[in-house]
Amino acid sequence: MSNNPSDTLPAVDAMRKYWDVITPLMGGTMAMRAAGKSLLPQYPAEADESYKERLSLSTLLPAYSETVGNMTSRVFAEPLQVGDDVPDQLKEMTKDIDHAGNDLNSWAVEFFREGLSHGLCHAFIDHPTVDGVRTQAEEAAAGVRPYAVMVKPEQVLGWRSKGGQLTMFRYIESVEEEDGEFGAKCVDQIRVLEPGSWRTYRMGSNGGAWALHDEGTNSLKKISLVTFYTGRTGFMTAKPPLLELAHLNVKHWQSQSDQDNILHVIRVPILVRIGVQATFDNQGKPVPPEFKVGTGSLTDLPKDGDLKYVEHTGAAVKAGREALQDLIDEMRMAGAKLLTPEKSATKTATQADEEAAQELSPLARMASHFADCLAQLLQFMADYRGLGDGGTVEMRGNFDVDYMPEVSLPTLVAMANAGMLSKETLFAEMQRRGVISDEYDWAKEFAKIEAQGPALGTM
Template sequence: MSDNPSITLPAVDAMRAYWAVITPLMGGTMAMRSAGKTLLPQYPAEDGDSYKERLRLSTLLPAYSETVGNMTSRVFAEPLQVGDDVPEAIQVMAKDIDMAGNDLNSWSVEFFREGLSHGVCHAFVDHPPAEGVRTQADEQAAGVRPYVVLVKPEQVLGWRSTGGVLTMIRYIEVVEEEDGDFGAKCVEQVRVLEPGKWRTYRRAEKGGAWALHDEGTNSLTRIPWVTFYTGRTGFMTAKPPLLELAHLNVKHWQSQSDQDNILHVIRVPILVRIGVQPMFNDQGQPVPPEFKVGTGSLTDLPSTGDLKYVEHTGQAVEAGRTALQDLIGEMRMAGAKLLTPEKAATKTATQAEEEAAQELSPLARMANHFGDCLAQLLQYMAEYRGLGEGGAVEMRGNFDVDYMPEVSLPTLVAMANAGMISKETLFTEMQRRGVISDEYNWPEELEKIEGQGPALGAL
């Protein structure tokens, strides 16, 4: 039994093993360097200073973070659409959904990105203390209203549930407080949410015991908490859907470090002397012979001696370069799997008749689930205001399998030149891939083409 609010559940510890790889990859080169030997092992015969220098010079190919960013951009290729059934008051709040100047669409980008990279992410609806506020007019005048809070997966410490319903959630947060006339200090605290109430705990001193700092109540009968899953394994637990890509990216990080290190070594030829006899002093200790290398200097060698530079053949360098290229190809394939359509069971009998062969990509299913999560947040905001239903949110992403337009466009151009597709189709496909702006249309462009005369190549 533990009364320590900062204790973590075994399920959280298991997920943190994934995030120990994911978080540095999302943080870039500096975060990977900070991870040190965890993600870049030291060679058995490598001294500490050499390892530190190799680590300092290592750079990351951001395959994982860029894949997550690109997939997120696809989900938000068009701004999300708040349904007509969303109350007007909630629509107004959505323009500053987090009370920090971010509208619902902008705030949701980070929510989705974090969930995609880590497999899960959380948010809840908070409400400032409303003491003395009795009407909505009073709330508006005081600036008191519900707003959303993003809780990253690493912050969550533990939870309790009954019948699949969340009854308690604990997470760690850092709040900024004034320190003197001009300074500010960051204070770490644990927040505990339960139906209708909340508590915060802080340490009396660094390393000391946690003690109750503040508490309060709210008007809801359930915890206004929403969890977005992209790789759900159970209640409140998940596995990052791109974990294999993450491992490949770490492998590339290590291989790239090896490649850079061997290039650094072989670029400096090694000067070798052969046939020099050792010299000893009166005490029988070896004395290195005087040796000078450089322009205008002379070195004596015995008749059987030799002096030459030894250089690397470069075979290992080429093998390393090929291995890195192969890894890039494997990472590209691992990242593209989110766009590969999968047959999904339909939700109702009617849909089963009409859409029996419907296929959805994993990314499309994630986007649909994400829209439901946002709608649930709006529902909690509506409940705080007594507005009934909170309405729906529609995601309008681009889930085309053609995830690399630069690969498919040359093929399309070749097909158009061979007469296998029309120029209008080529124009449309380029617009669909974002190469040509949607502001243009084919009839007008065709008229311009015909009016500009023959191309230079035809003169």
């Protein structure tokens, strides 16, 4: 039995093992360095100071975070579209969906990115209460309205459910409060959401136990929480879909550190003396011979002695460089798998009767699920205002398999030059890849090409 609101569920602890790898990768070089030995092990015979120096000089190739960013950009290649069936009041609210100045599209980018990187992300609709405000007209006059709150995976502590319905959701948040006339301080608090009510807990002074801080009610009969999954494994649980890419990226981080370290070593030649015999004092202790190195200095050596620099052959450097390149290629393939089409059954029985199974990439399916999540958030906002149907949201992303346009475009140009592809099709393919703006029209461009005459050097 536990009455401590900060206790985490075993399912949360299991997911945090994934996030211990994912979160530093998303944070970049500084976050990877802060992770220390957990992601960059210390060599068995490596001195602490040497390890600290190696860690401080290690840099991250941001393959994981850039892949997540690129895939997110594909989903938002065009701004999301709020359906015509969304009530006008909600459309107005989407211009500032989080009550912090972010419109729905801008806010949704971070929501999707977090869900893609960690496997899932949560959001709920909150509605502040103000004393003396009872009608919607009074709420509008006071600026009180429902708004979206994002809850990142690392914030979640636990939940409860019954019959597949969420009955409790706990997470930790940081609240900024005034501190004196000019200062500000951040206070950690735990928020507990339940159908029709909420509570917050704060830790007592001097590190005491968590105690009830505030509580309240709302008009909804269920928790207004939406969970966006990209790698669902069960109710409220998920595995990051790009976890294997994350492991490859960590491996590259470690290998790059080794490569930088060996480069540092071989760039400093070792000075070796051969044939110098030790001398001893009256007590039998060896006396180090006088040794001078530098311009204007002279060093005496015994007969048949030798003094030279010993340098590394560099064979290990070449092998390390090739291994790093192989890792980059593997990471590229691991990231591209989200664009590989898969056979997926259609969603509803009606669609199943009308259509055959269709090919969808994992990223396209994620975007479709994400649109449903945003629509559910709008529905919760509509429920707070009694507006009926909250409407739909449409994602218009770019889910083409062409993961690296710089590789495919030269092939397309060569095909066009060989007469195997029309110039109009080449123009369309370049537009599809974002090389040419969609504002341009082929017919008009072709007319301009004909009017300008032959290119220089073709006469």
